[in-house]
Amino acid sequence: MPANFLICLFLFGTVIFSETGPEPDVTNFKHTQEAFEEILIDADYTLDEALAGIEIPGWIRNELTLVNVEYYSFDDKLHRGQIVIHKVLAKDIEAIFELIKEKQFPIAKVIPIVKYNWSDEKSMLDNNTSAFNYRVVKGTNRLSNHAYGRAIDINPFQNFCIKNKYVSPKSSSYNPNKPGTITEDSFLVKEFKKRGWTWGGDWKTLKDYQHFEKKSGK
Secondary structure, eight states: OOEEEEEEEEEEEEEEESSSHHHHOOOTTHHHHTTSOOOESSSOHHHHHHHSOOOOOOOOOOOEEEEEEEEEOOOOOOOEEEEEEEGGGHHHHHHHHHHHHHHHHOOOOOOOGGGGGGHHHHHHHHTBBBOOOOOOOSSSSSGGGGGTEEEEETTTTTTOEEEEEESSTTTTOOOSSSSSSSOOOOOHHHHHTTTOEEEEEGSOOOTTTTEEESSSOO
C-alpha cells in the first residue's frame, strides 16, 4: 500500500490507519493533547454565589465580574478556578493568567473568598489566590483595595506579608528559590507593572509579596 495514502491519526494515544485522505498534519498534535487534558475544577460559582453572605454596597457590586482562569497547581495538574475582580481589570487578569498557564508557574488554588466565609486569614492559610474581599486594611478602618475588586493576592504562603517582624499568613516563609514565589525579577511583576499595577514587594514600610493592586484606570 503506497505510503502517501496512509493517514496516521492520533487520538488519545491510538494510531488509526486509513487508505484515503491528505497527508496528516502532526504539528498540532500538542494542541490536541492539551484539548483533551483533564482539568480539575477548584471553583464553579455564579457571580451571585461568589458574592453571597456579605453586605456589599450596590455601586461596588455592580462593578464586579467573575473570571474563570486556568493554571497548573503544585500537583503539576491543570486546574480551573475563579476570580472576582473589578470589570475594568478583567482583561488584565485573563492575560496574566494565560501567561501563568503557559509558563506553568504553580498556583495552589484560585477560589472566591466566599468559600472561607469572607475570612482573609483562612483564605491565606489555605494558600488561596483571591482578589475581591469587602474588608478593611488590617489594623485600620480604611477599606482595602480588595474591597473594590482592585487588588489580588497570589500564593500567600509562598509570598507572605511582613511588617515589624509580624508575618501573615502565620507559619509562612519567603524563599525566592521555591516554586510559586514572586520576586522582583519575576515575569509576574513585569506583566502586572506593564499594565499599570503596583506590587507590594516594592513597598518601603512593609513587604507584601503576594499583593498586586491597580487603584484606578483600566
